[in-house]
Amino acid sequence: MTLASSKDAAVLAGQPNTTSPFLHFRDLGKVYPTPKGPYSVLENVNLEVNAGEFICVIGHSGCGKSTLLNMVSGFAMPSSGEVLLHGVPIKKPGPDRMVVFQGYALLPWMTAYENVVLAIDSVKPNLSQQQRRDIAMEHLEMVGLTAAANKCITQISGGMKQRVAIARALAIRPEVLILDEPFGALDAITKAELQEELLKIWNTQKCTVLMITHDIDEALFLADRLVMMTNGPAAGIGEVMAIDFPRPRNREDIMEDPRYYELRNRALDFLYNRFAHDDT
């Protein structure tokens, strides 16, 4: 996807402000106070994200990926600079920036369906009960959970929990979907299935996605751009790599594309040579 076409997408999506970028990280920095003095996690992060873009963030542990996304969701506030959505600084969490939490964060005393409906009830209380029901079932169907809708969270597998979490997040129609290593704990087959489902849903809903991953292949399959972070302390964006395979994507086609290995090697080189983790 070229820059021009994604700008078109922003206009088509009816964004109110065309002069400022959809999501803007401006001179962003985060410092945590520690007993040994202030510890700078992120420094001088600048990035513009277009509406409807799929962004993956990659980097070694402790490079502040989660902190970066927490400042979009509003769970953390910047120490310097700001994160602007439609040109307005983000101050607190809100349903326009829904999070798929790392540990799923589903309420275990409820069924899959009840978890999704609770989110819709909280965010869109004006809809009729029938409408809320339909939206919940529609999104559970998208992630293939129609049959398991009335199962209790404690009775379903990790992959199914992640599906419920995604259904819950998308059911409230967020502008930005934030995923913190969503598929890290899943087996390879479930992971591939879920990646494809996520892409399919994203293709229909066209929300902006920010996703943390540790998996280069996952990023190459999903993202429009891959943001590669330098190592902490005082981490920043080392390089932003555009991944312009045509969409809708097909895993086999992409892997046959010679550019796939070019991009993959570039990412590997960044992570393991230029910014290798000095864990010695």
Added chain:
Amino acid sequence: MVPIPSPRKDSNASPLGWLTRSSSNWLPPLLGTGGFLLLWQLFSMSGVIALPAPSSLFTEERTRTLIFYPFYDRGGLDKGLFWQTLASLSRVAQGYTLAALVGIAVGITIGLKPTINRAFDPLFQFLRMVAPLAWVPIALVLFQKNQPAAIFVIFITAIWPILINTAEGVRQIPQDYRNVALVLQMSSRRFFTKVLIPSALPYIFTGLRISIGLAWLAIIAAEIVMPGTLGIGFFIWDAYQQNYVGEIVLGVIWIGAIGLVLDRLMAALQNYISPGK
């Protein structure tokens, strides 16, 4: 060769077979309790202890009547153990219900507000160490009347485990759940009913279960302040003052049994409402 216990169909079906196979469940408690009663019997009969022997509960006229006719009613305080227990239970129910309501409400408040918790925690930790009997004179001064004083003693004994466990349950709500509520901008009411209460429920029930035992334990202390009223606590106190030792023993066994039943009922309720915990 080691014989493998094969679950044969016929031995499964016969009650005798079941009884034999489950003997490891019922045999030790039976031997333990039986042995204890036997020792007690021997010690009493040989005069080592002044307590009447367990068999005397059946041989003695007064206690035998009480055992075999729990529903008798000769007017006044001369009533069967069933009526004595019923009076005590309704007293406990009042004090305990009050303790549950106040304990859960205050517990949630201090669980949600660390400042309020810091303000009152030393006081709570101090008050919960005061024995039920010590509350009796205070309760009498405070209320001047017997009935509210007795209920207050039960209330003040039972409230602490409910309060402290509820507060802990609220503090233990996983940050993930709070974050979900934050990002969805849930109303406080929805957070309360959909997240807070279900999440803290196992803790609340732990408190309620500990407290039902304590409330029942406090019944003797509570009824000592109520001379001339019907109730198992005063029944024991009265028996002691008139030196009916057999009645005291019977009353204590009766209280223990009721306490056990209350605890089991609470455990069953806990299991029914939040299974798997």
